[in-house]
Amino acid sequence: MMIRPIFAAALVASTALPALADDIARQDTPAITVNGEGSVTAPPDLAQIDAGVASDAKTAREAAEANNTAMARVLQALKTAGIADKDVQTSRLSLQPQYAQNRPGQPAVTGYRASNRVTIKLHDVAKVANVIDTVVAAGANDVGNVFFSVAEPSKLLDQAREKAVADARRKAEIYAKAAGVTLGQPLNVAEDGALTPVFRAKTFAAPMAAGAPTPVAQGEETLSVTVSVTWAIKAAQ
Template sequence: MAEVVTKGTGKVERTADRAEVQVNFETSGATRTEAVDLLTRRVASVEPLLTRPGVEVRSRQLNVHDNWNGRRRSGSRASQSYTLRVDALDQLDDLLGALVAAEPTWLNGPSWQLAADTEAVREAQKEAVLDARRRAEGYAEALGARLGTLLRLADGDSEMWAAESMRAMAAYGGAPGAPPQMDQLNLEAQQITVTVRCTATWSLLD
């Protein structure tokens, strides 16, 4: 029995409904204890921001180490890094503005995500199968045959990506001066493209 194998691609766009932000604070002192004490005071104003509704701390990591100038110890440094998940996007501008006002060492984000992708993936799967069928029908017609039944279907790699996942805030590194104005950065939720690929094998009929 003759067969034809085709690949199909389905793409669906959805508006992001979740954002992720990474922020880091660093301090230095003559000793590790001093560096940690300074860091504790520095993040004291940050911690209340992380208890806002719709904000989840996905990770909180502390790092303390000595600085060295050759073989000579030259003070100590302490840092605290946060990875934040923001589901209340209407609060994102205010949160980022407050974080920047706290003068982080660096802040990356937002990166845009979908809270749930099941519906979008299923729609993309349907589009991928239809695309594979259209291609198979074209080959069958070119051969003067008829497209038969689907014999095998293999799932390809699925992926999600945001058209502009990292916005202007990604470059903020705690430089001196006034913090950027949030209303000037256009931090609107971006479109997420869900892509599904498949490989289908069809029978060909005379």
């Protein structure tokens, strides 16, 4: 009854031997490991804006009602501007007491602040300035960050990967020449780090003066990739 388990264990061991032998051979192969970097720049084609309304009042109910009314005007203005409902999402909703400052003892509640903020997604970055002006004109007094990004970075990242491997080969050839050896085939390629591009943002601390358009600079996004490549080396001919 013990023959089958022993045979199975022997079979597993025998099938694992070629892979183990390959790993040992690879470890014994003279090699050089270098890092390569590649990056691609592109204009952003997607933007996000944080905008909303903060309302102060003596009571919580008054603050909430005033905020609801003001935020309804902002949402209607976005709809009139052609922003789809699916591209507007509530990001913050709060109602908090406000306290008297610099008073000894137990701080007294002086009123309440209601806040409602939404994130607006724009598929046309040229509309960023107009949308900011639209929400401010509708009553938004809490306009925050503007984030620019690339909607589909995969193809750009693939270009960066090609550049990163080419950079690794360039460096490896320099080291091989300096060491008096010849560069062989790549034995291993590993991608390092997170690949999601970091999006730059611009903050609008306060609405612009009436009649003055909001200045917005979209710039460019840089997507970078770093790879580690191990190359086989052999004595120069």
